[in-house]
Amino acid sequence: MAETKAQDAIAIKLKINGKEVTGYKGQTVLDVCKASGIHVPTLCHCEGLKPVGGCRLCIVEIEGQRRLNTACTTPATDGMVVATETPRLHDLRKRTLELLFSERNHICPFCPASGDCELQKAGYEHGITHVRYDYLLPRLPIDNSHPYMAQDHSRCILCSRCVRVCDEQVGAHTLDLSARGSMTLIAADAGAPLGKSSCVSCGMCVEVCPTGALFDKLSNRSLGRQELPTTQTVCTACGLGCWTSVKTRGHVVLQINSGKGPGNNEIICNRGRYDALKVANQPALQLPQLKKAAELVDVDWKAFAEELARRITSGRAGSDPSRVAAMVSPSLPLETIALVKQFMKDVVGSDRVGLTAGPELVAASEAFGLNGKAAPLARMSDLEDSDLIVGIGVDLQYSAPVAASAVRRSVNARKAQYVEINSRVTGLSALAGFRMTIKPGRDSVVLGATLRTMAERNLIQSTLSADDVAGLPDTKEQMFEHLSGVTVTEVVRLASLIAGARRPIFVIGSGITAQGTEAIESVINLAVGGNYFTADGRYRIMEIPRKANTAGARMFGTPAFSMADFDFQSTDVLLLFLGDDEPLWPAGWLEKARPMVHVSVFASHTQPASEIAHSLAPVCTWAQRSGTFVSLEGRLQKTRQLVDAPASVMCDGEILKAVAKAMGKSFTPSVAACMPAGVKVAEGQFVPTAEPARQIVTCKSKAQGAKSRV
Amino acid sequence: MSNASNNGKIKVATVWLGGCAGCHMSFLDIDERIIELAKLVDIVHSPICDTKEIPPVDVGIVEGGICNEHNLHVLKDLRSKAKVLVSMGDCAGLGSVPMLRNQFELQDCLDRAYVAGESTALGQVPEDAExxxxxxxxxxxxxxxxxxxxxxxxxxxAEAIWCALTSLLAGKPADFVKDVSHYD
Structure with missing residues (x-):
């Protein structure tokens, strides 16, 4: 977007510090300085946030103007003559900084931000060795109520970056300024403790805080004076695939911040920042373990491989390899899934490779007609472009908080209205202009009836045939209101809201996909029936998958089984490849797997599945390996290895090689050959998508066998 | 700076006021360069020398802030006897940690320390003319x-102290802060 701006914009010429520089109309003086490599000190300025000109550090002298101007808020104009470094400016900036140092309690020696503090840096830059004003030394509170972050008002310089990021980017507007003047305090929800406020725990306020006023509890003691290595990588906490910027020291991941990359969402969330950090530095297990006399005991890798090989090649599994099954988490990279498939096929001789996912995986593959391709679904940019966002069976704040922020931004800016259809209250319910509480499992009926209402009342220019409409569920059906929990009036309201929108988007989550093909098809019907497609022909449907690589895992084709339809009876040896992921095991699932001859768990940390394991293999965490993922947008993204794993911990490939060796077979992983065909695009590009349907699917059309979708 | 003292050496006095002695420790951290420094200066008064009175000196170095009347007395004494006065460390120059008690009433601080302490029984705030x-x-x-x-x-x-002293000794302005100094 910035590039197009630069192309379209009118070039202007300025003279800054005696040097001719070129800028563009619409840029501020600070923008031009930055683009021309001229350093202007700033504190309240933050890339991506609206400038406020609050800290007065970026003051510059502009020829012909009597007073000084803040570079961050002054529009650059053609012919402007600017001075950014004069003795007068230096002196005033120094005084401003000294006033800031004297206003609150900035005691560097025990501040977690020391070494990474913009106030401190500005102090060094301006040669401040002492403060000429009297210290005010106010007694200010510390808010330690939040599990991940703390707020020390003593270190606050009231730059309002946290307030602006919370409002402008996160869309939560939890933080704001209270009181006046030097007694101003950053307050959450008009004075609530941060931990009990509407805070969504994304930590963006901590990330943009220039001082130590807001700081991370998980990493504040670890950050020191020296510059730490920072790597850009992709978050795998959910399917959005946001870019992150990760600070490491030695083998330790210290802090996760938002990063820059293709398809970047600019912010990250609680899951990407804090949940991911909590598992990054596992494994707690340093050695593989085998169950001996009901206790798991440490063994070496040779013993582990031999035991697993023995279990695979002996007993019933030895004579019938199909009694060996493997399940891979869709949070793991494509490489791991490919590797396990290859190992199972070539070494074990079993094609039973499933995914630790619910029925949504199979259902979506069927409904979207995938065949090594990604589903033709909407992207984040489509979400931001919509004027009506219909969340169906999804808690965006829980499943994909960064997408929830996009919805809040749209609604706050009055660009879009949010409508929610759910059986439960979600993190975004308060934002909904219209809410429909639906009985669980009744979505397809209500959505079908909504489309029917839209067609019958001529709310849309419909291409639906009379037959199509007749095949849809009807609000006139007996007990409609009782069965669905939704009144006819509500259906009519929803129908007119959707029909009244120019670019509606349907955001669906596991609440829909887990119901199976029919529920997903009812959403597709809405998009097809109302002709809601993106300019390049994808459905205006955005699916929020549970796991980082759900979209990628589907491209391997329909898996042999999911957690929902796993055949316990025909399995003796089960290999679970979980990585950092803790699947939402269906109730009683693990108990049913317990009596198997052998369950081997490949995980980075101890979790519920470890309970039933006969052998445990500690594997690399997300930070200790690289891998390929397909985001929910269908973008191919690669994570980087950030730190080395402990010497005793191996990645899945090496372990499987050792197991194959112990089985007396050779196993040369050829991951590239096993990858789905569709992923042969460059990093950051979209994988090819399947063709969307052009006709709706109804019970009637299904009965007639008219599955002419694709 | 004029070398008014004998043997062409510069006389230096250091004092330890409301601080933790960490700055003096850091001063000793200049390691073997202290030999080089000794060729240039005579440390005539310091917590590490056994002298009671501060003699007239060329450079006076102060660690610690002003917490009590004795601190102030020593500071004024040194000021009157030193041609150049240098603050060493955050407490002397920036207030820093000892200054945190300014948020509270003095009597509350004394009570907290001597009377209301968790391990204190029948405590009282010390009071003596001495x-x-x-x-x-x-x-x-x-x-x-x-x-x-x-x-x-x-x-x-140690680098910052060394730079400061050698700059001052060479008669240069003490603009060493940007390169070697820090607040933590």
Whole structure:
């Protein structure tokens, strides 16, 4: 977007510090300085946030103007003559900084931000060795109520970056300024403790805080004076695939911040920042373990491989390899899934490779007609472009908080209205202009009836045939209101809201996909029936998958089984490849797997599945390996290895090689050959998508066998 | 700076006021360069020398802020005897940790320390004519006397102290702060 701006914009010429520089109309003086490599000190300025000109550090002298101007808020104009470094400016900036140092309690020696503090840096830059004003030394509170972050008002310089990021980017507007003047305090929800406020725990306020006023509890003691290595990588906490910027020291991941990359969402969330950090530095297990006399005991890798090989090649599994099954988490990279498939096929001789996912995986593959391709679904940019966002069976704040922020931004800016259809209250319910509480499992009926209402009342220019409409569920059906929990009036309201929108988007989550093909098809019907497609022909449907690589895992084709339809009876040896992921095991699932001859768990940390394991293999965490993922947008993204794993911990490939060796077979992983065909695009590009349907699917059309979708 | 003293050496006095002695430790951290320094200066008064009175000196170095009346007395004494006065460390120059008590009433601080302590039984605030009276508020030294240069840091690293001293000895302005000094 910035590039197009630069192309379209009118070039202007300025003279800054005696040097001719070129800028563009619409840029501020600070923008031009930055683009021309001229350093202007700033504190309240933050890339991506609206400038406020609050800290007065970026003051510059502009020829012909009597007073000084803040570079961050002054529009650059053609012919402007600017001075950014004069003795007068230096002196005033120094005084401003000294006033800031004297206003609150900035005691560097025990501040977690020391070494990474913009106030401190500005102090060094301006040669401040002492403060000429009297210290005010106010007694200010510390808010330690939040599990991940703390707020020390003593270190606050009231730059309002946290307030602006919370409002402008996160869309939560939890933080704001209270009181006046030097007694101003950053307050959450008009004075609530941060931990009990509407805070969504994304930590963006901590990330943009220039001082130590807001700081991370998980990493504040670890950050020191020296510059730490920072790597850009992709978050795998959910399917959005946001870019992150990760600070490491030695083998330790210290802090996760938002990063820059293709398809970047600019912010990250609680899951990407804090949940991911909590598992990054596992494994707690340093050695593989085998169950001996009901206790798991440490063994070496040779013993582990031999035991697993023995279990695979002996007993019933030895004579019938199909009694060996493997399940891979869709949070793991494509490489791991490919590797396990290859190992199972070539070494074990079993094609039973499933995914630790619910029925949504199979259902979506069927409904979207995938065949090594990604589903033709909407992207984040489509979400931001919509004027009506219909969340169906999804808690965006829980499943994909960064997408929830996009919805809040749209609604706050009055660009879009949010409508929610759910059986439960979600993190975004308060934002909904219209809410429909639906009985669980009744979505397809209500959505079908909504489309029917839209067609019958001529709310849309419909291409639906009379037959199509007749095949849809009807609000006139007996007990409609009782069965669905939704009144006819509500259906009519929803129908007119959707029909009244120019670019509606349907955001669906596991609440829909887990119901199976029919529920997903009812959403597709809405998009097809109302002709809601993106300019390049994808459905205006955005699916929020549970796991980082759900979209990628589907491209391997329909898996042999999911957690929902796993055949316990025909399995003796089960290999679970979980990585950092803790699947939402269906109730009683693990108990049913317990009596198997052998369950081997490949995980980075101890979790519920470890309970039933006969052998445990500690594997690399997300930070200790690289891998390929397909985001929910269908973008191919690669994570980087950030730190080395402990010497005793191996990645899945090496372990499987050792197991194959112990089985007396050779196993040369050829991951590239096993990858789905569709992923042969460059990093950051979209994988090819399947063709969307052009006709709706109804019970009637299904009965007639008219599955002419694709 | 004029070498007014004998053997062409510069006379230096250091004092330890309201600080933790960390700055003096850091001063000793300049390691073998102390031999080089000894060729240039005579440390005539310091917590590490056994002298009671501060003689007239070329450079006076102060660690610690002004917490009590004795601190102030020593500071004024040194100021009157030193041609150049330098603050060493955050407490003397920036107030820093000791200054935190200024947020509270002095009597509350004394009670907390001597009476209300968790392990204190029948405590009382010490009071004796020999004990210096605490100042109501802790202040950095430049709020009382003129200071020619400040070396921030908690403690300033040996490099900063070395740079400051050698700059001063060479008669250069003490603009070392950008390169070697820090506040933590």
């Amino acid at each position: 004990l210096p009276k605490l100042m109501d508020k802790v202040r950095p030294i430049h709020e009382f006397v003129k200071v020619e240069a400040h070396i921030p840091g908690c403690p300033p690293n």
